[in-house]
Amino acid sequence: MDINFAAPAEFVELAAKTKAFVIDKVIPYENDPRWTSHGPTDELRIELNTLAKEAGVFAPHVSKEYGGRALNQVGRALVFEAAGYSILGPMAVHCASPDEGNIHLLDHVARPDQREHFLKRMATGQIRSIFCMTEPDGAGSDPSMMTTTARLDGNEWVINGRKWLITGAEGAGCAIIMAKNEGGPMDGHATMFLADLPDPTIRIERTLDTMDSSFTGGHGVLEIKDLRLPADSVLGEVGKGFRYAQVRLAPARLSHCMRWLGSAVRAQDIAADYARTRVAFGKKLGEHEGVSFMLADNLMDMHGARLAILHTAWLLDQGDRAANESSMAKVICSEAYFRVADRCMQILGGLGITRDTVVERFFRDARAFRIYDGPSEVHRWALGARVVAGKIA
Ligand SMILES: Cc1cc2nc3c(=O)[nH]c(=O)nc-3n(C[C@H](O)[C@H](O)[C@H](O)COP(=O)(O)OP(=O)(O)OC[C@H]3O[C@@H](n4cnc5c(N)ncnc54)[C@H](O)[C@@H]3O)c2cc1C
Numbered sequence: 001m002d003i004n005f006a007a008p009a010e011f012v013e014l015a016a017k018t019k020a021f022v023i024d025k026v027i028p029y030e031n032d033p034r035w036t037s038h039g040p041t042d043e044l045r046i047e048l049n050t051l052a053k054e055a056g057v058f059a060p061h062v063s064k065e066y067g068g069r070a071l072n073q074v075g076r077a078l079v080f081e082a083a084g085y086s087i088l089g090p091m092a093v094h095c096a097s098p099d100e101g102n103i104h105l106l107d108h109v110a111r112p113d114q115r116e117h118f119l120k121r122m123a124t125g126q127i128r129s130i131f132c133m134t135e136p137d138g139a140g141s142d143p144s145m146m147t148t149t150a151r152l153d154g155n156e157w158v159i160n161g162r163k164w165l166i167t168g169a170e171g172a173g174c175a176i177i178m179a180k181n182e183g184g185p186m187d188g189h190a191t192m193f194l195a196d197l198p199d200p201t202i203r204i205e206r207t208l209d210t211m212d213s214s215f216t217g218g219h220g221v222l223e224i225k226d227l228r229l230p231a232d233s234v235l236g237e238v239g240k241g242f243r244y245a246q247v248r249l250a251p252a253r254l255s256h257c258m259r260w261l262g263s264a265v266r267a268q269d270i271a272a273d274y275a276r277t278r279v280a281f282g283k284k285l286g287e288h289e290g291v292s293f294m295l296a297d298n299l300m301d302m303h304g305a306r307l308a309i310l311h312t313a314w315l316l317d318q319g320d321r322a323a324n325e326s327s328m329a330k331v332i333c334s335e336a337y338f339r340v341a342d343r344c345m346q347i348l349g350g351l352g353i354t355r356d357t358v359v360e361r362f363f364r365d366a367r368a369f370r371i372y373d374g375p376s377e378v379h380r381w382a383l384g385a386r387v388v389a390g391k392i393a
Contacts, residue, residue, distance in 0.1 A: 066119070101252030122173075162221070171217045
């Protein structure tokens with residue numbers, strides 16, 4: 001295996017600066033009432049974005065033309081982990097999902113006028129964006145089941161369908177919508193469209209009540225009824241929607257891993273502090289092997305996760321698609337994070353399930369991470385099929 005992912009000093013320094021920012025400026029907001037069950041409000045997001053700009057840690061991954069540092073994937077691995085030390089951190093430094101993945105996609109596929117109108121405002125945090133693929137009765141684990149349609153009518157596309165679990169829907173300023181072409185030479189192929197929001201033909205039926213609470217705008221159910229978009233609203237080329245989804249998904253699922261690794265580190269710090277001070281049966285909890293072994297298992301889970309992230313990041317930086325590695329990293333990291341959050345709750349005893357620490361919140365978010373960006377079973381199924389077909393040794 002060919003690996004060399006030594007990180008430049010510049011990235012290491014930025015990661016340290018980002019972590020210091022999260023500890024000093026972001027963590028104090030963790031009890032802010034504007035962090036609701038449907039995520040932090042836009043008011044809170046904008047306030048934290050302003051602090052991140054002042055601290056010089058805002059949006060380091062975006063391209064230099066929009067004020068970022070155009071971090072490569074290895075750089076992101078370090079900085080996003082640092083941001084993830086608080087759930088509010090990625091939102092504060094503007095590397096949270098779905099914007100981060102959407103920015104990456106537009107940076108690769110959008111035309112100059114689309115960059116100016118959409119990407120510029122997304123990258124600078126002026127608007128939030130959503131990615132609309134999943135459907136209640138169609139696309140899910142299997143996107144080819146998409147039922148949302150796009151039909152060309154003269155110089156306009158007419159789009160109809162329902163989407164759900166759409167992160168950030170409430171308050172978003174633009175949408176990337178995936179739909180299947182109806183008629184024309186690309187009949188049955190998926191296309192991506194860019195739309196300004198709000199739009200009266202894209203109605204938020206409701207915001208779902210979910211276990212997780214880290215994404216601004218919650219997760220919405222959208223009805224798209226006769227949305228009319230100009231012919232040039234297509235992102236990239238007609239019929240290449242699934243291909244572009246791959247451009248977005250591999251790095252986007254890896255950046256979830258990076259951010260949540262930061263949360264695992266924080267949960268471990270909280271649990272270790274407790275184990276160092278709380279006494280039971282005449283000694284510190286951490287002196288009981290049953291507890292210290294849990295801390296050791298956490299350490300090993302986080303180490304494995306970090307190596308999987310760095311290797312995949314490095315491969316992506318070499319221009320490799322890293323399809324297998326990003327699938328493996330997604331499963332390794334989401335499952336490791338869930339175990340770490342669970343063990344930390346256990347070490348904290350009754351305190352662990354209260355909101356007196358953030359570990360309880362990490363645990364709820366960790367559960368959702370095993371489902372979005374491909375459930376574990378779908379990644380295992382795809383990897384296993386490639387092994388059986390002799391495509392992966
Ligand atoms: C918090 C959260 C945020 C999300 N944000 C977005 C978003 O912004 N935009 C968007 O478009 N979507 C979003 N999603 C949707 C997400 O991508 C889907 O939930 C995911 O792709 C799974 O689809 P599904 O929920 O329809 O599950 P289903 O397709 O109904 O699958 C259910 C279960 O079946 C099993 N399964 C499926 N296929 C296989 C297989 N081949 N082998 C073995 N088992 C299998 C898995 O265990 C899976 O969990 C979000 C989801 C969550 C939970």
